[in-house]
Amino acid sequence: MRRPPSQPSPSASRKGKEPLRFLNRSTFPFAATVLVFVLLYVAASLHYTGFSRPQVFLNLLADNAFVGVAAVGLTFVILTGGIDLSVGSAVGCGSIIIATLVEKQHVHPVIAILLVLAMGTTVGSGMGALIRYFDLPPFLVTLAGLFLYRGIGLLVSMESVSIMHPLFARLSMAGVPLGDAGSLQLSAIVFLLVVAVGIYLSRHTTFGRVTYAIGGSEQSALLMGLPVGRTKMGVYALSGFCSALASVVYAVYTSAGNANAGTGLELDAIAAVVVGGTLLSGGTGYVAGTLVGVLIFGVIQTAITFQGTLSSWWTKIAAGTLLLLFILLQRAMHRRAR
């Protein structure tokens, strides 16, 4: 039994009395998320011919990879009870910096990518340090980060810059063929890897467990002598890294940099995290839930594309409705637990 307790696994019911015992207060929202995803996917598959083709599912992963990568980092921040609003504009800023470096300054793409990843991690740590040492509200610090990123991005270039470098072309075409099923694109692979690393971090490292502890009760975590300040800084650094990685995925995926990319992405990511079963107040949630949350919004979007007659803005309406339902569900759970 080498898994953390109170995870959504039947290990919790080792005495094996009730089959549904693993459905406790913290796992229930996660189970609901999975159920909603399965229902939506099955319904869409039955309704639209061709929806059930494996390639549609694989594209779901690839198309939403940059949102997903950012959302995984954000999950850690939200687990501590914080928030990071800068992830969306970090994607825009990162992508335009990569494009400009590669196309205008003729920097090698690998170096450009490493530079942007370092920048994202540094800015994230900086915001984390402000939150840690000056006890500033994360909402405001990362809002400042949002404006900063967007401003710098637009300063670099107002227009979208296409990336012609052959390496980018190769990367965007790369993928693992899966026989008849189609192929898994590189961006989807990165997304799944980030999710896997996120799950490992959250479940099997002290950093991950302290993240949960801070969100559960920061006061208790302090009195327990846990490294609260360091971990808080760490989650913002992680989120900064993830949003920078998301900008790389975006640049490869579109073969372009655009300072205006990712506008509102931070809100999509927050929605995916919350629908994935993570409480906005922190302490409860799963990285795997965020993966499913991202896929739920992806399915809705794809289904509306398949429909063809509906305006794509219906995606937003469906997302809003779903989000409301989920926070109502969480509130109801919370009430009952009290």
Add this chain to the structure above:
Amino acid sequence: MRGIRRAFPGVVALDGVDFTLRSGEVHALMGENGAGKSTLVKVLTGVHPRDAGEVRLNGSLIHPASPQDAQALGISTVYQEVNLIPGLSVAENIMLGRLPRRWGRIDWGAVNRRAEVAMGRLGLDLDVTQPVGSCSIAIQQMTAIARALDVQAKALILDEPTSSLDAQEAQNLFSVIRKLRDEGLGIVFITHFLGQVYDIADRITVLRNGKLVGEYETASLPRLELVARMMGRDPDEVAALESARPADAAKAEERKPFLSVRGLGRRGSIRPFDLDVAQGEVVGLAGLLGSGRTEAARLLFGADRAETGSVTAGGRSGAPGSCREAIAWGLGFCPEDRKAEGIVPNLSVRENIALALQARRGVLRRLSRKQQTEIADRYIRELNIVTPDAETPIRSLSGGNQQKALLARWLAADPRLLILDEPTRGIDVGAKFEVAKAIEELRAAGMAILFISSELEEVVRSCGRVAVLRDREKIGELAGPDVSAQGIMATIAGSQPKGSTEAEVRL
């Protein structure tokens, strides 16, 4: 610990306190709320630095700078409000910060095994993988103790560990404490429950107002004397103390009951109690600080939601669901902490006085500015509130005058029952006298009054009947000639037949 002193801005929380804990003993730290117990613990565990004095552990000076520091030295604390992370498992709450790792990742098997051993030491066999938030408070308490012990503790401090446990759970905790004591641990036990002290403690240290009252062997300190020491009185003086009584107390039977409370209670707040207050009667609520007096008043007034029981007032009955409802029933409540719960500091005296009346009338029937001014001016005159005029912000008034303005607020709303929680705390003698006079006049005019005060003389002087609370439970009621400072203390100490039988049930 020798000569410990700790001052906070404006208040000396500890002044020259000595405290000695031997290994293999249970040492109770007693005192009213605010006596300095928690501060002493926090100095010992490095939460607050000390301003003066020295702390020695096994003879050598120590300077714990943080709870982790103290823990490393072998001093572990379980705080009053259990400090655990509800969403994480029992095992994780015990081990977090010291999680065993293998190949860089957490070895969950070892975590759970070690947690099971730690809980086994406390005589508990349970599934340590369940989230601690879903366990009973008693199990949570044990989890916190297991965590404290897992670091090779030499001294264990338990701050109010039994405040939310029932009798059986408390007994289980006591057998664990005895077991740990016999293993040679020194245990500091802080509680409000007098009975438990006599159950478990070997020695008692009493604090009052940040000063050391004394250190006693439990066996040589009778209960009544302990209560007297906590309240800062000489036991001989207690016997001599007797005050003038309201002559008309005997007529209480004839009066029309206004308020009657049956089985009102809330878990963790106060056990179900009954209480009657008649029109034209002042009923006192007495007890040590923290005995549940304010909690009882808050339940009555709907400030906290009651879990059981009902209130009948002025012909209506039910449990008040909100303060607004209670005001509509004709109840008024002057809270204890006037700064935090009573006055609105930046509003003028006039606005503060008009608040409750406006709340009672509802938003639609607005009081005109002229009416407000008239009311304010009348009470400023009648209650002798010292203020330049009715438009002065209330925060610039002295404490006693703020208190009188608060009283005016409720008088303006014309309640039929007024709850006064510590109306005389922190105000000077003259203002106290005026408040007492106002209470007597209101009573004569037919108002029902529930009077809460820590000053026994005041309770005895003003009240025809006194309900005595202890350990968040109503343990007795004194009426007529029995209302005396000595009678109240004896009831709290449990030496009167009525009080003691119920106390035995409790333990």
